[in-house]
Amino acid sequence: MLKLIGRRLVQMVLIILVASLLLFVIFDTPQFKKRLAVQELGGFAVSALSEADYQEWLASRGLDVPFYQRYVDWMGNILTGDFGFSYEKNTEVGPLLASRLANTGILALCVFALMIPISLTLGVLSGMREGSPLDRSITFISVFTTSIPEIATAIILTVVLALGLGWLPAKSAMIQGFDVKQLILPVLTLVIYDFGYVARMTRASMAEVMTSQYIRTAVLKGIPYRRVVMKHALRNALIAPFTVIVLQLNWLLSGVVVVEVFFEYDGFGKLLLEAALFPDVEVVQACTLAAVVVAVTSQIISDVGYTFLNPRIRFS
Amino acid sequence: MPASKDNERRLHPKAQEAHDLMERGRLSRREFIRVAALVGVSAGAAYAMAGLPDAGYAQDSMLPFPDPEGDPVAGGVLRVGMQIQKMEDPATYSWVEMSNQTRHILEHLAFTTPDNVTRPMLAERWEASDDLTSWTFYLRQGVMWHNGDELVADHIRWNVERWTDPALGSSNVGLSSISALVEEVDSGEKNDDGSPKMVKVLRDGAVEVVDSHTIRFSLSKPVLSFPEDMYNYPTAIVHPSFQAPFSDNPIGTGAYTLTELTVGDRCTLKRFDQTEAGANFKYWGGDVYLDEIHYFNFDEDNQLTAFASGDVDTIYEFSIEQMELAKALEGNIIAARTAQTLCCRFQITQEPWTDKRVRQAFVKAVDNARVKELVYPDGGDVGENHHVAPIHPEYFALPPLERDVEGAKALLAEAGQENLDVTIDVGNTDGPWHQTVCEAIRDQVADAGINLNINVMPASKYWEIWDSTPFGATAWTHRPLGTMVLSLGYRTNVPWNETLYANPEWDAALDKAESLLDVEERRAAMEAVQGILQDDAVMVQPIFRPVYTIVASRVHGYPAHPTQYHQYNKVWVES
Numbered sequence: 017m018l019k020l021i022g023r024r025l026v027q028m029v030l031i032i033l034v035a036s037l038l039l040f041v042i043f044d045t046p047q048f049k050k051r052l053a054v055q056e057l058g059g060f061a062v063s064a065l066s067e068a069d070y071q072e073w074l075a076s077r078g079l080d081v082p083f084y085q086r087y088v089d090w091m092g093n094i095l096t097g098d099f100g101f102s103y104e105k106n107t108e109v110g111p112l113l114a115s116r117l118a119n120t121g122i123l124a125l126c127v128f129a130l131m132i133p134i135s136l137t138l139g140v141l142s143g144m145r146e147g148s149p150l151d152r153s154i155t156f157i158s159v160f161t162t163s164i165p166e167i168a169t170a171i172i173l174t175v176v177l178a179l180g181l182g183w184l185p186a187k188s189a190m191i192q193g194f195d196v197k198q199l200i201l202p203v204l205t206l207v208i209y210d211f212g213y214v215a216r217m218t219r220a221s222m223a224e225v226m227t228s229q230y231i232r233t234a235v236l237k238g239i240p241y242r243r244v245v246m247k248h249a250l251r252n253a254l255i256a257p258f259t260v261i262v263l264q265l266n267w268l269l270s271g272v273v274v275v276e277v278f279f280e281y282d283g284f285g286k287l288l289l290e291a292a293l294f295p296d297v298e299v300v301q302a303c304t305l306a307a308v309v310v311a312v313t314s315q316i317i318s319d320v321g322y323t324f325l326n327p328r329i330r331f332s
Numbered sequence: 333m334p335a336s337k338d339n340e341r342r343l344h345p346k347a348q349e350a351h352d353l354m355e356r357g358r359l360s361r362r363e364f365i366r367v368a369a370l371v372g373v374s375a376g377a378a379y380a381m382a383g384l385p386d387a388g389y390a391q392d393s394m395l396p397f398p399d400p401e402g403d404p405v406a407g408g409v410l411r412v413g414m415q416i417q418k419m420e421d422p423a424t425y426s427w428v429e430m431s432n433q434t435r436h437i438l439e440h441l442a443f444t445t446p447d448n449v450t451r452p453m454l455a456e457r458w459e460a461s462d463d464l465t466s467w468t469f470y471l472r473q474g475v476m477w478h479n480g481d482e483l484v485a486d487h488i489r490w491n492v493e494r495w496t497d498p499a500l501g502s503s504n505v506g507l508s509s510i511s512a513l514v515e516e517v518d519s520g521e522k523n524d525d526g527s528p529k530m531v532k533v534l535r536d537g538a539v540e541v542v543d544s545h546t547i548r549f550s551l552s553k554p555v556l557s558f559p560e561d562m563y564n565y566p567t568a569i570v571h572p573s574f575q576a577p578f579s580d581n582p583i584g585t586g587a588y589t590l591t592e593l594t595v596g597d598r599c600t601l602k603r604f605d606q607t608e609a610g611a612n613f614k615y616w617g618g619d620v621y622l623d624e625i626h627y628f629n630f631d632e633d634n635q636l637t638a639f640a641s642g643d644v645d646t647i648y649e650f651s652i653e654q655m656e657l658a659k660a661l662e663g664n665i666i667a668a669r670t671a672q673t674l675c676c677r678f679q680i681t682q683e684p685w686t687d688k689r690v691r692q693a694f695v696k697a698v699d700n701a702r703v704k705e706l707v708y709p710d711g712g713d714v715g716e717n718h719h720v721a722p723i724h725p726e727y728f729a730l731p732p733l734e735r736d737v738e739g740a741k742a743l744l745a746e747a748g749q750e751n752l753d754v755t756i757d758v759g760n761t762d763g764p765w766h767q768t769v770c771e772a773i774r775d776q777v778a779d780a781g782i783n784l785n786i787n788v789m790p791a792s793k794y795w796e797i798w799d800s801t802p803f804g805a806t807a808w809t810h811r812p813l814g815t816m817v818l819s820l821g822y823r824t825n826v827p828w829n830e831t832l833y834a835n836p837e838w839d840a841a842l843d844k845a846e847s848l849l850d851v852e853e854r855r856a857a858m859e860a861v862q863g864i865l866q867d868d869a870v871m872v873q874p875i876f877r878p879v880y881t882i883v884a885s886r887v888h889g890y891p892a893h894p895t896q897y898h899q900y901n902k903v904w905v906e907s
Contacts, residue, residue: 051793054796065499065501066499066521069499104595106418106579107594174637178641185642186637186640186641187630187643189628189629189638191626191643277631278634280629280630280631282597290596
């Protein structure tokens with residue numbers, strides 16, 4: 017087990033090194049530097065700058081040294097907790113990243129808190145009686161909601177619940193501080209989009225388990241059906257959904273940019289998008305770092321959890 | 333002529349001339365007021381001379397701000413939805429939003445009010461020489477900076493010299509007034525083609541500090557719009573101790589100071605009442621009512637829904653596509669007819685636009701009126717590819733443009749470009765209607781055999797290439813005069829000349845138009861200005877659009893300015 021975790025951590029470090037190096041190379045081009053100058057000083061000012069003035073500006077931003085030197089400096093700074101400075105937002109990247117990660121964490125927590133019970137319950141109910149009207153209904157709803165893009169769900173919910181009925185705020189900018197009501201629409205949007213997928217995975221897994229021989233044996237032995245499901249079927253049926261659910265962390269971190277931008281929710285995905293468009297180089301680099309860490313960590317959790325849940329893997 | 337303090341002092345001959353023209357029916361009363369105010373007559377006196385009430389302004393007021401609406405209540409916070417941007421250097425600002433964040437802290441020499449009349453702001457008054465080549469500004473006494481210093485003429489000199497520093501790259505150099513203060517000199521560097529790189533520097537003697545509160549500008553050509561130029565958004569007056577970024581040390585003369593700026597999140601302004609040294613700060617501009625102004629970051633697409641949610645009291649703008657939603661909300665919709673526009677412009681030094689026939693062919697293949705009808709069916713004006721709008725006072729009505737597909741094909745054949753395939757860069761910097769305009773143009777030019785590709789990019793990316801792309805769709809904001817925007821954008825070698833248009837004949841025609849006061853004569857001169865530019869076919873410009881915003885009913889005295897400049901001196905909110 018420790019070997020597995022160690023291997024994953026080494027992989028994580030390698031991925032971080034390669035991804036960040038690639039970003040440094042890409043952002044080192046003269047075009048990107050000029051783009052940064054335009055954002056910083058304005059297009060007219062840059063076009064009017066003499067070459068000497070431009071070089072002076074590059075030096076003031078530390079962009080006049082070769083990228084590998086900056087890369088080494090950057091890695092050194094990261095190790096001391098300094099993630100750099102955001103040109104666009106005019107602030108330190110570390111606290112900015114931390115606050116955005118926290119916001120997305122809150123969003124993810126709410127989504128999980130709602131989505132996991134719903135999808136598992138529906139998936140299990142559906143898989144227990146494959147082909148029944150209940151199974152067909154749940155399958156239809158799951159496929160239907162997952163098929164609707166998040167942006168469409170977000171618009172429909174906003175029009176009905178916020179603009180039409182006036183029950184909920186339309187935006188989640190939290191401009192007067194944290195307000196749980198402002199989380200409802202983005203959370204609902206994500207749950208509606210995602211629960212169907214997990215429910216379908218759970219259903220498939222449950223249906224497979226329910227047709228296996230040991231379940232049939234248990235039923236024929238006269239064990240109550242409820243006990244068969246709860247004690248024998250459920251644990252095995254949840255192995256596959258567990259992996260899927262843990263991997264949703266990645267999606268919730270950087271894949272919900274549409275929802276965050278639509279609702280003006282200041283999360284990680286929105287930050288990454290804004291930084292990429294600017295281009296706010298050090299923010300993009302820090303975000304990439306965070307995304308890789310979360311991706312590999314969720315992979316490790318998934319692997320470890322899978323091992324614990326599946327005795328065949330554990331004992332082998 | 334009615335007596336007033338101004339004409340007792342000295343009535344500029346141009347004001348007298350304008351008055352005579354008005355009496356003979358050759359100048360509208362509104363235009364007379366604008367011109368008289370420009371040459372130094374107080375707005376109140378100008379209104380009186382025109383026989384019109386100075387609606388909203390006390391007759392004896394020396395302040396440029398209107399009387400407050402109703403019974404104002406002091407206190408409260410105004411919440412505004414707008415994009416929150418950096419506040420680096422006001423002289424190089426290129427977004428109105430940046431200037432709105434700054435406008436409550438920094439002020440201008442003059443203030444063009446929504447009635448298109450320019451009133452003195454930091455200046456108490458001004459005088460122009462008879463030939464409009466010398467402008468003397470008299471500053472208000474007792475205007476205090478936030479650090480306790482008094483505003484003096486030397487501070488204005490310092491600002492103007494700074495604007496003309498080639499190393500700064502301020503767009504102010506393109507203004508008619510400032511361009512008449514500078515001269516071109518060899519920078520010592522070379523252009524890509526080996527020719528000397530010329531830069532514009534301040535002429536010796538162009539700016540003269542007469543005394544502590546008087547400053548004189550000597551221009552190389554007559555310019556009527558000097559005071560109007562002084563309200564262009566990059567002309568805010570900063571303290572001589574200024575160092576970018578402004579947000580780090582926001583010393584101004586305005587009634588508010590910056591208490592928080594988080595780019596992309598919020599900008600908070602608070603009433604300024606005490607200097608750092610503890611001295612009381614008395615604002616020169618009379619009573620202001622809001623305790624605080626809070627700008628919250630909302631992208632333009634989201635601003636109206638933020639208003640609907642009650643997150644904000646007003647917004648920067650909503651688009652035409654959102655009008656039905658706006659009508660369904662509680663609030664006052666404010667629509668302003670403007671000269672804001674979209675220029676689908678060619679950079680005429682890049683292929684295939686170096687060939688005038690190709691440009692003319694493209695322009696001929698487009699039906700501007702139809703494009704306008706499709707995109708802005710209600711409101712707005714049809715553009716005529718010369719960047720002068722029908723609401724500009726000097727607009728000359730050229731014959732309506734006719735779409736001529738066969739003519740376009742013939743020109744393309746003559747130029748050897750029968751299968752013209754071009755790409756336009758679009759940043760939707762003012763909203764998705766930019767893209768809609770380009771799509772309409774694409775469908776129309778297809779009839780002439782032109783294949784137009786539309787390259788949509790993020791707004792921020794577009795602003796990086798707006799002045800270098802061969803073919804781009806650039807938004808231009810409202811300016812009170814057509815000549816002002818032409819000076820900024822089409823004169824040879826000015827910073828904002830994105831078409832790289834360089835035509836001495838046209839420059840001379842514009843100089844002539846700018847020197848004429850008689851609107852009929854100026855309009856006649858504009859025939860050449862507009863005609864040459866239209867014939868040289870540097871852009872397709874189908875629309876002058878209206879702008880919309882919405883204000884909650886608890887907000888009073890909210891000004892509807894066509895430039896979308898926020899000046900909240902007399903705005904108040906119900907508790």
